[in-house]
Amino acid sequence: MKRRIALLTALAALTASPYSFGETAFPQKGVTFIVPLAAGGGTDILARKLALNLGAIWGQPVVVENVSGASSIIGTQRVARAASDGYTLLVTTNGAIVSNRYLFKSLPYDPDKDFIPVAQLADIDMVLLAHQSLGANNLKELVALAKRDPGKVTYASYGNGSQPHLLMELFNKREGIQITHVPYKGLGPALTSVMAGETMMTLTGRGSGDAAIRSGKTKVLNYNSDKRDPLHLEVPTSEESGYPYFRVATWHGVFAPRSTPKDVVAKIHRDINKVLNQPEFREDMAKRGYAIPTRTPEEFAAAIQEEVKATGEMVKAAGLAPE
Template sequence: MKRRIALFGALASLLVCTHAMSQSHFPQKPVTFVVPLAAGGGTDILARKLAQQLGPIWNQTVVVENVSGASSIIGSQRVARAHPDGYTLLVTTNGAIVGNRFLFKSLPYDPDKDFIPVAQLADIDMVLLAHKSLEANSLKELVALAKKDPGKITYASYGNGSQPHLLMELFNKRENIQITHVPYKGLGPALTSVMAGETMMTLTGRGSGEAAIRSGKTKVLNYNSDHRDPLYPDVPTSAESGYPYFRVATWHGVFAPKGTPKEVVEKIHKDILTVLNQPEFREDMAKRGYGVPTRTPQEFAAVIQEEVKATGEMVKAAGLKAE
């Protein structure tokens, strides 16, 4: 009996050591980044840049797989159902983790319970971009103009439930004004409509809207950030303009399926942080208008929960119902 107990103890110790070794030596095979959006977009580009830098660190291939469709649901579901070992990770934006819970009555995944936040890759502060003919040059002037002509001013969004839609409807409600929503199928068409004067304004990331800004056909009314953009130092922030709530930002992040060992999550986070802190990587992101945070997984989780609260308020203001 004593020999059996000793044997079982030795086997248990061996299993524990093997498990710990496999975690400390992660990864031991290729890792897949699932991007639930189409190839060529900002999330896809960022995922590929990250994969390229992580490959040499891990001495493994990092594959980026685009699994788009159904408002990021298909790709997100795939990761939620993946084996929780760190070899299948989700690289996504706010929509899959925050927005979808308000837009759909049911999801095949639980945004809070089925994913572990691993790392926040980038913040993208938005600018309020207007056609040059708009007779307002600030948020205060915009409110005054909207009160003078209710419903006459229009704004473009990249779809019902998108961040521009939600924030502008919250703006309408809080300031007791009516700026009319015109939804488009994507940011590109929305920007084109503003440049052509078909609509008067839209919200966009500074990097995404740079061509429109440089065209001379538009102007920047407001910068949604805690600090002014060094490229547009004369444009005030929302807080400086007296509307601190008028702010929404897009982020990119990496998530692991629930049940992924803590040691593996910490290893992935540490190595991603190594990439994010590379001067050339940060410089490239800055050119694209991306901020590069270095939050812990716990801090990233807190950011998400705060955004859930704010988005809930915007959805209510917009009068949206889950479908």
């Protein structure tokens, strides 16, 4: 009789559990997202929206902590050294995982060995945004203009090693032209310089550049994507323009310390996908110019390695030496 009661009690507890049979019981306490970038930026906003929705699914608090500084190195290192239990996760962009390996002689973490890609949250295709006065309306016309006046046309970047810097220097090398680099301390100042006509162009995410586009002071020369932007169907893609290599995208992703159990990684990935597929979440991301990918952790990892190779080529073209 006592055994029967004990069995019934155990079955009742299993039925009441929020986890289905065989599913990893994660999380059992609060989870921390480390964002190695300043509060208020695109990565921070996305991390906080994800945290709010995951918290509702998990019934546990998900806290976002901004640990910025040193080109994302400080926050990224903290996650690399965290316990491999899934309770401390990194929410970051390309720089920490891809670019930093080329920009610094040594890193306090190994971007390949210290992390497991858990989920890709968003892809942000870039646009080549130019001042209205620029005498070119597409990449072919830009190449012709740069050949006529070497060094006269300028582009703004958000610092040495940033995506505009790397891609434009590859463009210079491939096409045998000289478009002059003007580095700024961040995307905001770079966009402001283009709107004011201080520099002639920059690369930005469509969402980030929306205000500049709507201002009437700028124009879009090119869209770095597989498909045309539905909001700017008149703008060709890089491949349509004849420059398929002229492409770079920013992504946001979630990473766990390397030895995190596979079942925990799989559970986090599944639950993040639940959030990404919520209609309200997808609608908000679309307004920001973010595309939501459907990659598995393995596919995300493979895409990162492809990007590592492409970035290496751009760094070489830019003549950058690690500091």
